[in-house]
Amino acid sequence: MTTFGTRLHTMFKGRLVGKDADGRSYYESRKQNRLGGGELRHERWVIYKKGEDPSAVPPEWWVWLHHGADAAVPVSKRHPWQASYHANATGTAKAYHPQGSDYDGGKRAKATGDYESWSPEE
């Protein structure tokens, strides 16, 4: 979600360019107000959904957002073998934990250097 200032800026200076498949809105400024790549060009920004960080932007829109293309790559250009895009999960419950991590139960397969401990049942 946006701050109040960003909303005002978007309302007065922005122009909606499009929305991605998940519903994030992408804007650019009405005037060419930013110097970049050696020329004056439109400022581009995205309004995230709640709790998102920049890694949530799908690659189709990422390239437009970073002035890599004049328009976002249409979703129809996706190949069937392409994996679907996920935002970075670090710090969330879905984050990756290696085998044996304490966040993942702390159990791992046997490895060299392991020892067998004694227990009274022996």
Add this chain to the structure above:
Amino acid sequence: MAKVIVDGIPVEVPNGSSVLQACEAAGKEIPRFCYHDKLSVAGNCRMCMVEITGARKPLVSSCSHPVMEGMHVTTDSETIRTARRSTMELLLINHPLDCPICDQGGECDLQDQAVGYGRDCSRYTDEKRAVVDKYMGPLIRTVMTRCIQCTRCIRFTNEIAGTAELGGIYRGTSLEITPFIEQSLVSELSGNLIDVCPVGALTSKPTAFHYRSWELKNTDSIDVVDAVGTNIMLQIRGNEVMRVLPRKNDDVNEEWLSDKGRFSLDGLKRRRLDRPWIKKNGKLVEASWTETIQYVADKLKTVAADRIGAIAGDLCDAESMLALKHLVNGLGSANTDCRQDNAYYDISERGNYVFNSSIAGIEDADALLVIGSFPRQEAPVLNARIRKRWLSLTEQFPIAYIGELPDDPTYKIDHLGESPELINELLAGNHAFVDILKNAKRPMIILGHGALIRPDSKVIFEKTMALANAIGAVSEDWNGFNILHHAASRVAGLDLGFIPQGQGKDVAAMINGGVDVLWMLGADEVDISTLSPECFVIYQGHHGERAASRADVILPGATYTEKSGTYVNTEGRVQRSFRAICPPGEAKEEWSVICSIGQALAVEQPYQNLETLRQYMTEVNPVFAQCGLVKNSVAVSVGDGAQGNFEKQPLTAVISDYFLTNSISRASLTMNECSKLRYAPSAEAAE
């Protein structure tokens, strides 16, 4: 001394040295495969070629060519290099190019020298030789196609090990090294074949394909499986000891290591005590260190001081024994004992319980009497030294044994019998062997634990001492009275006074109801079946065995690889090891736990850390001040009034199973397999 000029450098070497030794004295490295310092000269690899100016045939193999006065030797010239390249090409004709899958890779003499003298391509188009692999037991892996016929292994088994198990069959390029019959090697020193082999023909079987030599880090240590105090190098990767290699020390082990010391290391990873346990309602439950230390301290407070006892095992370091002795004495008890087998020692003088002649001194002796000991099993490396002396051609070395012979001693002996009465006969001069001892200039007597753990061991000890005096074994410059220990911690324990003093109780008295609280410091070999169920047992050690199952509190400890410790070998040589890896789980060095319990009990302790503990150790006994040296009192005084009679039963061997003598080797799968093959061969046919 002969003066030789090597590459313009004049050196002086003893007469009879080889040219190779002269070159080494001049600091020149000569490539070699078959030559080995400690073995006889074979001269069959032809790699050590050097040029001798003025000789009729200038190119000679330096290892087998004796030096002559004024000889001019060239170690590097185009002719020599061509000769060495040709030798290398011949060796590589039949050597497979399997370095990437060979365990010797990275530490292979052939690989190293091929860098200097190898051709970049092969001119050989015929078929290569292939050799069937030989079975040499569970310790040695063979890939005989890699063999370059240097015959080091044959010479090792013939000369050092004395078992003559390997030999060569067929001739020329078809020569094969073979143990003749398909059975496991019987030498206790067979692991040294792996070190001796310059290529990957003989490699370690239990750790095959486990590591590469360049992945390992080295830590100097001391072997604890016997009392020789073999200098070893622990090679570790991560937190795991991958390999044990002997370090060169001509005073102790030359460059050999016993099989038990080398291959029992997989026992370091099994049955480990890695957390404290407390018995609650008849069941052992896991506990924290804080709770356990408080629990032990509370228990020790409740019992009368003279009802507390401590027994130290055979693998303990001197530090932990001293800490425990200080704690137990500080609580007011004198019940400490490091003699699990209840052996008899006269500790009035240090010379009475150590190997006075020193191991290197065996080579100076000229007659030997062994009583109640079988050094081949109790100290294989020391036995190799006896064999070395026996083999030397300069003087005869008559050897006699009194006691049971479980195996071939690896040299020719005069077996006098098994009865201790023979000592009386020798003393009375009624036996032929006593004349040999009397005529010898430096006679030696080795008294082993077969004679010291009997009810009449005091009599045997004193009579043997009297015999030593009678034959002149103890003089100003020679002390031939020796006790051979087989427990690594024993001499240190005796030096520190870890034995009952004053009214103190010994092991037998402690086990049979003499104490209410028994602290067992790695004591796994004590028979605790007669221990009363009311006795509170504190077991401190690294392996869970019978004693741990019986314990009321278990304090997990560190093995010799996991702590820096001081050990005293049978000669009385103080040696120090370093810590290679960390103890598993929550286990801690024994002395630090004892120190914490002492603090909880408010016992005044003159040490806080390892450094101050070692300082305290030198105060308790000054011998600990100097490491690596032997300083024994020369004169051993004993009265001739040895009284008492011998028991009837013969002197038996003290070790019944060489491979399973301590908690580490008993936990080792390799050692168990070796034991099965050696002592119950019918159960397991050779593969």
